[in-house]
Amino acid sequence: MKIGVLGTGIVGSVIADKLVSLGHDVMMGGREAHNEKGQAWASKHPQNAHYGTFAQAATFGELLFACVLGTKTLEALEMAGDANLNGKTLIDLGNELDFSTGKPHIFASWDNCLAERIQNRFPKTNVVKSLNTMNCYVMVNPSLVQGEHAVFMSGNNLEAKTQTRNLLKSFGWTDHMIVDLGGIETARGVEMLMGLWVSLWGVIGNEPFNVGIFRKA
Amino acid sequence: MKIGVLGTGIVGSVIADKLVSLGHDVMMGGREAHNEKGQAWASKHPQNAHYGTFAQAATFGELLFACVLGTKTLEALEMAGDANLNGKTLIDLGNELDFSTGKPHIFASWDNCLAERIQNRFPKTNVVKSLNTMNCYVMVNPSLVQGEHAVFMSGNNLEAKTQTRNLLKSFGWTDHMIVDLGGIETARGVEMLMGLWVSLWGVIGNEPFNVGIFRKA
Numbered sequence: 001m002k003i004g005v006l007g008t009g010i011v012g013s014v015i016a017d018k019l020v021s022l023g024h025d026v027m028m029g030g031r032e033a034h035n036e037k038g039q040a041w042a043s044k045h046p047q048n049a050h051y052g053t054f055a056q057a058a059t060f061g062e063l064l065f066a067c068v069l070g071t072k073t074l075e076a077l078e079m080a081g082d083a084n085l086n087g088k089t090l091i092d093l094g095n096e097l098d099f100s101t102g103k104p105h106i107f108a109s110w111d112n113c114l115a116e117r118i119q120n121r122f123p124k125t126n127v128v129k130s131l132n133t134m135n136c137y138v139m140v141n142p143s144l145v146q147g148e149h150a151v152f153m154s155g156n157n158l159e160a161k162t163q164t165r166n167l168l169k170s171f172g173w174t175d176h177m178i179v180d181l182g183g184i185e186t187a188r189g190v191e192m193l194m195g196l197w198v199s200l201w202g203v204i205g206n207e208p209f210n211v212g213i214f215r216k217a
Numbered sequence: 218m219k220i221g222v223l224g225t226g227i228v229g230s231v232i233a234d235k236l237v238s239l240g241h242d243v244m245m246g247g248r249e250a251h252n253e254k255g256q257a258w259a260s261k262h263p264q265n266a267h268y269g270t271f272a273q274a275a276t277f278g279e280l281l282f283a284c285v286l287g288t289k290t291l292e293a294l295e296m297a298g299d300a301n302l303n304g305k306t307l308i309d310l311g312n313e314l315d316f317s318t319g320k321p322h323i324f325a326s327w328d329n330c331l332a333e334r335i336q337n338r339f340p341k342t343n344v345v346k347s348l349n350t351m352n353c354y355v356m357v358n359p360s361l362v363q364g365e366h367a368v369f370m371s372g373n374n375l376e377a378k379t380q381t382r383n384l385l386k387s388f389g390w391t392d393h394m395i396v397d398l399g400g401i402e403t404a405r406g407v408e409m410l411m412g413l414w415v416s417l418w419g420v421i422g423n424e425p426f427n428v429g430i431f432r433k434a
């Protein structure tokens with residue numbers, strides 16, 4: 001399908017690479033019409049890979065991934081434009097982090113959920129929060145981590161969650177690993193998980209890891 | 218050993234029961250000298266079980282568990298008194314939640330960590346955050362959940378964490394399940410995990426569950 005990937009950083013590149021490898025037609029979108037990273041990304045794929053502005057990528061995609069840093073997501077979506085987002089599934093991978101002081105600062109809280117704010121601002125877009133709880137290499141290759149670890153989905157629209165589930169399965173996630181938490185408000189806890197992730201990263205380092213859910217014996 | 222358990226609710230009762238069953242001498246502490254729940258708890262054990270005020274339980278214990286609702290922990294510790302807390306290990310199980318509106322509200326955030334505030338207010342007490350990320354039956358009986366799920370520890374004092382580890386192991390946790398995240402500041406993410414817990418509880422219900430860490434394949 002035609003997919004727009006908003007964001008030209010490492011997360012956007014890894015997601016867009018995977019989508020192209022799966023045969024999708026992908027436009028990566030950035031702030032400027034001339035973006036070196038975006039153009040370099042598109043040029044490395046012989047076909048099915050394009051670069052444009054946020055608005056062009058949103059127009060292009062039947063489904064969209066938001067892969068910008070969470071603190072910039074709403075700004076990027078404003079640049080993408082309501083008309084280009086309406087009626088589409090938007091899979092939001094954002095985490096609101098600030099590393100500018102050298103130490104991470106995490107903005108997610110029960111009262112400050114990025115995915116909820118996106119859904120409120122763009123009520124005609126079907127926002128699904130997913131994939132924000134692991135590094136991007138694990139997102140597109142869950143077998144890097146051993147066992148039945150988890151990827152979460154939160155969203156109000158069932159069809160959008162089915163689309164997301166099917167994409168996740170094409171990335172290698174099984175139904176058993178995909179945990180549908182419910183409506184978009186459940187993204188609160190999923191975004192707050194970044195607090196634990198940062199501490200685990202401090203203990204484990206750059207090796208792949210993820211959380212998972214264990215059930216009754 | 219002599220252990221004080223601050224809190225007469227379900228978490229305090231389950232922890233105190235387990236400690237008595239392991240042969241510890243336990244005083245449960247509450248706000249009032251005459252507390253029906255605390256006195257009923259003590260009376261159901263033929264020996265090694267006592268009830269008193271927060272100050273009496275803090276005085277009694279060589280090591281303390283804080284099992285009050287997180288929003289009341291600092292108040293309970295003020296009542297316990299600095300002099301009775303100094304030099305002791307305090308294992309904090311608190312989560313700052315409000316259910317008074319019918320829907321849960323979670324106060325934990327990167328800027329609002331209960332365990333850090335306890336440690337700052339009582340600098341001579343060795344605070345360890347642990348066990349707050351699961352229901353109390355799983356805390357004292359991890360085999361209710363299948364597999365190598367996780368219990369986290371955060372704290373600045375290594376000896377206090379060794380004491381905590383040994384108690385956790387006596388509850389049935391293995392070294393592999395115990396994840397020492399580092400200093401007390403890592404309790405931020407552990408407290409923020411309550412956001413995900415509430416959503417998982419919505420999906421799974423009252424059956425035992427827990428999170429765990431999956432490592433590289």
